[in-house]
Amino acid sequence: MPRRVTVKHIAQELGISMMTVSRALNDRPNVDERTKKKVLDASKRMSYIPNSVAKSLVQRKTHTIGVVVPEITHSFFPEAIRGIEEVAYKKGYQIMLTHSAEDAKREKAVIHTLASKRVDGLLISVAESVHNNEIYKQIMKQQGLPIVFFDRCVYGIGASCVSINDEESARMITNHLIKLGYKKIAHLSGPKTVSIGLARLKGFTKAMEEHKLKIPEGYIVEAGFHEIGGYKAMNKLLDSITNGGPRAIVAVNDPAAFGAMKAINEHGLRIPEDIAIVGFSDDIRAELLKTPLTTVRQPAYEVGKKAAEKLIAHIENKKEKIEDLAVETEQVIRSSCGAVLNN
Amino acid sequence: MPRRVTVKHIAQELGISMMTVSRALNDRPNVDERTKKKVLDASKRMSYIPNSVAKSLVQRKTHTIGVVVPEITHSFFPEAIRGIEEVAYKKGYQIMLTHSAEDAKREKAVIHTLASKRVDGLLISVAESVHNNEIYKQIMKQQGLPIVFFDRCVYGIGASCVSINDEESARMITNHLIKLGYKKIAHLSGPKTVSIGLARLKGFTKAMEEHKLKIPEGYIVEAGFHEIGGYKAMNKLLDSITNGGPRAIVAVNDPAAFGAMKAINEHGLRIPEDIAIVGFSDDIRAELLKTPLTTVRQPAYEVGKKAAEKLIAHIENKKEKIEDLAVETEQVIRSSCGAVLNN
């Protein structure tokens, strides 16, 4: 930062006090209209740009929201960030975007940096490798920084959370398979440490239980959130088959489903004739596959928007209710589940 | 911001001066080891997190980079932002991400906000609707804020720029069509106000001229960067045909190509048998289409990375050379151009 025009310069230029300049610039009521005009003219003429850093120091408010995402390029997040940005822009906040690279240590580091930068609040989607919640609690309690989790949440520590109803959505999509007549259904699960992984697993088992369907030993395989994990998990499943194997797969998300589909094809099996599969996310690629993937559409923009709104509410009103918000999902039925509609 | 632990509190707690605390916390050489240890212990015990806002005010440096993108969700940008973030993280900078929504007014507003927040530099990819460069010049000259443009650049105003070599890449991909034997080739161009739109158009015409191929009247249609524009432009082209129409299309980018392909199909024409087409971007969808799209891969991550590196170089060394950097592209030959390789 080179030295720039300040309130002081304007004040000297006009031979008035800094306070009058400040008041004029901030459109406060008790300033003479002519004085105000003079100040505004001078500030324009001198290309004055207020120093928000100084302002933030005295007002203890930065109008900045810290955002922590595990993987910026993950189709869900650009949309979510877009939603966050839109709300932030409208409400006069900036967003400081950071990336944890799914790494708990890095997540902790960026959270500390954001706290140090005195962001007014934090929007966090938890990294896969996170195993304890101390950092979030500390930041909230000791630093008084509000946190709203989105998509991947941490419950029971006094933070609001905005996500889709993962459990219910997983139950619904599993039900869809069951209604189509599938009985031997396996699940490629997410990491057990991440809330949405657990919730989707729960939704899957719930649907199965409701229909009195057994989940054979080894039919729940941890795949993680990425294509490679889905590929490996599916191979593991197909290689360990003794009595015919599963007839349908519920994958924790679309990338995992893509990997699984690759493995299925490599085993010489057809989709959906031999094995049906459904995903979760409505990745942009899902409808373009050779066998388009039945999946659950997550309104990412909506999640980001709601999360940002909730966070700003917490920031501007300490008494804002802490709660978990769910955004409605939508089933997208394509041909991979064996119920060809209009494809 | 609630009131938090400060250097003063630590100093009082230990009965020493603020300066000693400050030195210890910043690992300055001239501090007694035992004193330093005491300070570090106390700061940990008291959950001290330094106030970067205050630090920035006195040091006139925020370690923050402002990023302006026209459309966060545009496949290219998440990758580029990822590259920016990676470099920033390694060099100890944060990024403040803003979105112009392709709107010149909004871009101007966010640039002013970022300047007000005293970011150390600006990374800008210009919005489509921008028609003059005053704002960039002002920010650079009057505020002394370095700007590095990326992807969509503004030349000749003393800012560095990182992009792919659009003209050369467009020339190459057009050449590819020409070598395959196509002679009647049309171009769906980008907005004429955006640098990459112009450069690609230039590359196209250059390739045609080099091979002494004529570009018939009406064979260059402005389509913009989006699918809908490509669709409309292609329809216009096909509807205005008098003597057979084009045998091949060079689209300004993949989304425009997608739109054009839709129009071609709707006219009952086959790709590539009746009309061949190539795009530009290697959008994630390009290879998944029914007829996979031949295109130019843009290493977005690389562009972001180089741009961030260049900007930080400008920030940390006022004499850093202003220059235009090009990142190498790669042709991705698929079946839409009629030269089926391994697809």
Added chain:
DNA sequence: TTGTATGCGTTATCAT
């Protein structure tokens, strides 16, 4: 090695 005074650019507070 440690401490004191001062200033970064702005606004809150109290005064006129």
Added chain:
DNA sequence: ATGATAACGCATACAA
């Protein structure tokens, strides 16, 4: 309506 002073939290410059 306007101004003087102090304060925000920290680091620079200088002194001891």
